[in-house]
Amino acid sequence: MEENLLTPTDVFDALPDPVLALDSSRAIFFANKAGKALLGEAIEGEDISMALRQPVVLSLADAALAGKHPEPGEIKISRGTAQIFEIQATPIHGNERIKALITIKNNTRIKQADEIRSTFVANVSHELRSPLASLLGFIETLQGAAKDDPEAREKFLSIMENEASRMSRLIDDLLSLSSVEVDEHVQPREPVNLIPLLSDVVNVIQAQAVKKRIKFISDFPEHLPSIPGDVDQLTQVFQNLLENAMKYGRSESVIQIKIIIDHQLSEKSASHVMVSIRDQGDGIPSKDLSRLTERFYRVDKARSRELGGTGLGLAIVKHIIGRHRGRLEINSEEGVGSTFTVFLPTFES
Ligand SMILES: Nc1ncnc2c1ncn2[C@@H]1O[C@H](COP(=O)(O)OP(=O)(O)OP(=O)(O)O)[C@@H](O)[C@H]1O
Numbered sequence: 589m590e591e592n593l594l595t596p597t598d599v600f601d602a603l604p605d606p607v608l609a610l611d612s613s614r615a616i617f618f619a620n621k622a623g624k625a626l627l628g629e630a631i632e633g634e635d636i637s638m639a640l641r642q643p644v645v646l647s648l649a650d651a652a653l654a655g656k657h658p659e660p661g662e663i664k665i666s667r668g669t670a671q672i673f674e675i676q677a678t679p680i681h682g683n684e685r686i687k688a689l690i691t692i693k694n695n696t697r698i699k700q701a702d703e704i705r706s707t708f709v710a711n712v713s714h715e716l717r718s719p720l721a722s723l724l725g726f727i728e729t730l731q732g733a734a735k736d737d738p739e740a741r742e743k744f745l746s747i748m749e750n751e752a753s754r755m756s757r758l759i760d761d762l763l764s765l766s767s768v769e770v771d772e773h774v775q776p777r778e779p780v781n782l783i784p785l786l787s788d789v790v791n792v793i794q795a796q797a798v799k800k801r802i803k804f805i806s807d808f809p810e811h812l813p814s815i816p817g818d819v820d821q822l823t824q825v826f827q828n829l830l831e832n833a834m835k836y837g838r839s840e841s842v843i844q845i846k847i848i849i850d851h852q853l854s855e856k857s858a859s860h861v862m863v864s865i866r867d868q869g870d871g872i873p874s875k876d877l878s879r880l881t882e883r884f885y886r887v888d889k890a891r892s893r894e895l896g897g898t899g900l901g902l903a904i905v906k907h908i909i910g911r912h913r914g915r916l917e918i919n920s921e922e923g924v925g926s927t928f929t930v931f932l933p934t935f936e937s
Pocket residue numbers: 761828832833836837867869870871872880885886887888892893896897898899900901902903926
């Protein structure tokens with residue numbers, strides 16, 4: 589009876605990462621399936637420096653063939669998009685033909701996550717540093733030049749208060765963002781009725797809108813099914829969207845809030861509830877639309893700062909809606925206004 593034994597080739601071929609075995613002349617004696625998929629079917633027999641034309645690969649291979657265990661290296665390969673690979677070379681002892689193994693691991697996603705993290709840290713530091721620098725500046729002035737000037741003192745203290753509250757808001761927003769991110773995989777399921785929720789948010793915002801003489805017009809259906817959600821987080825979503833509509837809306841304009849029940853699945857049961865908030869502001873250039881929900885992204889940095897914004901509002905909104913398994917749609921026309929529509933699934937969907 590024929591024995592069905594797994595050969596080393598079968599094992600290497602089953603590995604998800606490319607593995608290349610080198611002979612003493614640096615030629616590829618064997619490449620597993622993943623290796624051929626990355627470098628080509630006819631790779632066996634070629635010198636490794638021809639297969640991967642990067643100096644780091646050559647020096648790693650030479651080191652391993654000399655019996656050393658070199659530190660892993662990194663190479664970039666462009667296949668449509670640039671991919672980053674980690675290359676490791678290990679000497680093999682006691683085999684007649686194979687003298688070194690080269691393993692290749694795709695690290696693109698880890699690198700991207702690293703980059704996102706470091707950009708985020710750089711942004712946070714920058715956002716905290718500017719109000720802090722201004723606070724330090726005013727403290728110095730108050731200790732020196734403006735020491736005995738009560739008028740200047742009043743003015744500077746009020747600026748300092750503004751800057752300190754900006755820092756405090758930024759920290760609150762960062763904490764809020766990270767707490768939503770931690771829970772993002774758990775869909776909230778308390779029944780929430782959006783009509784009283786939105787009415788409460790409008791009442792709070794209305795007080796601020798009076799100054800700009802902005803009017804809110806609500807168009808709500810008579811019966812609205814409750815949706816699975818988290819009241820506090822949904823309040824945060826609509827507070828932010830309405831605040832934006834007001835902040836970036838024109839004075840003496842109208843903000844429309846409309847709830848529509850979407851019967852996509854069947855006549856009887858609703859699949860989504862859509863809440864749209866339409867302002868009559870300056871609108872958003874189309875090149876900025878797709879980046880709006882990125883952390884710290886603002887169309888006009890100076891204007892957003894002046895209005896007390898941290899640039900984290902829409903990032904928080906996006907994560908909360910994601911946690912609710914919903915989605916956010918943004919439409920805008922420059923000079924006319926913007927509409928932010930939130931789609932939230934119902935219990936039936
Ligand atoms: N309704 C709107 N009309 C025009 N531009 C908008 C509107 N909503 C958001 N934007 C633009 O998108 C940017 C990001 O909005 P986001 O809510 O994330 O930050 P923010 O309002 O600047 O600060 P925060 O919400 O943290 O106080 C804003 O800076 C603004 O440029």
